[in-house]
Amino acid sequence: MKRHRLDLHDPSRAKDADLIPRAVVAVSASSASQSWEHAPHTHRKGQLMYTLRGAIHCEIEAGIWIVPPQCALWIPGGMPHAARGSGAAEVYCLLVDPHAANALPPQACTLAVSGLLHELISKAVSFPPLYEVDGAQGRLINTLLDELAMAPIEHLHLPMPQDPRLRRLADSLLANPADKATLAQWAVRIGMSERSMTRLLLEEFGLSFGRWRRQLHVILSLQRLAKGESVQRVALDLGYENASGFITMFRKAMGQPPARYLADRAGASSANAALAPAAIALHPGS
Incomplete structure (x- = not known):
């Protein structure tokens, strides 16, 4: 053809x-x-x-x-x-x-x-x-x-803020997604009160800080998993103690664990069938 x-x-x-x-x-x-x-x-x-x-x-x-x-x-x-x-x-x-x-x-x-x-x-x-x-x-x-x-x-979209203070927060987490700073700690870093930051996050993102950070981890993990990296490696690099914690987060966000999510899409057509075995092998039981 x-x-x-x-x-x-x-x-x-x-x-x-x-x-x-x-x-x-x-x-x-x-x-x-x-x-x-x-x-x-x-x-x-x-x-x-x-x-x-x-x-x-x-x-x-x-x-x-x-x-x-x-x-x-x-x-x-x-x-x-x-x-x-x-x-x-x-x-x-x-x-x-x-x-x-x-x-x-x-x-x-x-x-x-x-x-x-x-x-x-x-x-x-x-x-x-x-x-x-x-x-x-x-x-x-x-x-x-x-x-x-x-x-x-x-739902594979990560909203980005227009406010320059929130943009600093977003850019910092994109550069270091394993950063576990709390909402209160981030408010101090970007020079806002916690209450003002919470309100502005909802106005700009339509999401809480926790949900936005979870979406960030989903986005970044899919980029790496699609290239064949293991769930274990990705989980640790994103700041999770183990793969199980990451898998739980991913399932909550996407409705499926990461290997099943990728395997379903890889197996959806014969043209992509070769991707399915690699996706299933990402992590035992994931």
């Missing part, structure tokens, strides 16, 4: 897709081994980044997003964003024209990809850029858009 490819190190190619007069332009993007990073940029069309292998970290005004295997990040058209990844990655990218994106979320979000949606995207990647709108390929694109609009949202 011929696939239209895009080098993840060359974002200018994605801008070319903005000019193609079709509802969806689908390409397969890859990175062999080295790290890569794209500076903040925008597309006229909305962009869907569907990760098959590896994990992608994306920064948008509202926060940080992680795209582990078998998930997709939807970024509406015109929204500035920056992306980076490390190591081998395989991604399918869809550029969706604004007129075709009416049923898709108006805000950035991470979407779960079903087996059917995976197959539709995989097929669309083989289409020529100027496929026949009124033919079989055009009908499949319409079905793809319908399925995409119904895809469930995954």
Whole structure:
């Protein structure tokens, strides 16, 4: 099957897709081994980044997003964003024209990809850029858009604050996620009262400090687990006494322990079946 490819190190190619007069332009993007990073940029069309292998970290005004295997990040058209990844990655990218994106979320979000949606995207990647709108390929694109609009949202978003004092807190924890300082200790560090800090956290994050830090740990752990690191190593680096404590936190946040969460997504399509054994072996009983 011929696939239209895009080098993840060359974002200018994605801008070319903005000019193609079709509802969806689908390409397969890859990175062999080295790290890569794209500076903040925008597309006229909305962009869907569907990760098959590896994990992608994306920064948008509202926060940080992680795209582990078998998930997709939807970024509406015109929204500035920056992306980076490390190591081998395989991604399918869809550029969706604004007129075709009416049923898709108006805000950035991470979407779960079903087996059917995976197959539709995989097929669309083989289409020529100027496929026949009124033919079989055009009908499949319409079905793809319908399925995409119904895809469930995954909670893989880390909101980032605008207040400079809270931003210092967030940046410090991103740099040292194992820091176990209490809310009161953080209030002193950033020059606020504990009460004011609690109120402002809820206003900016919509989350308590504890829930935001838990979401941070989920985001960071998924980036590393998707690269094959062990649960034990990740748990210790995030400041947990043992893997069991980390697994309990992850299950509470995501509804599944980390190995099962990754294994379910790795096994959701035959294209990703090879990832499942590695995910299951992350930690015995996790």
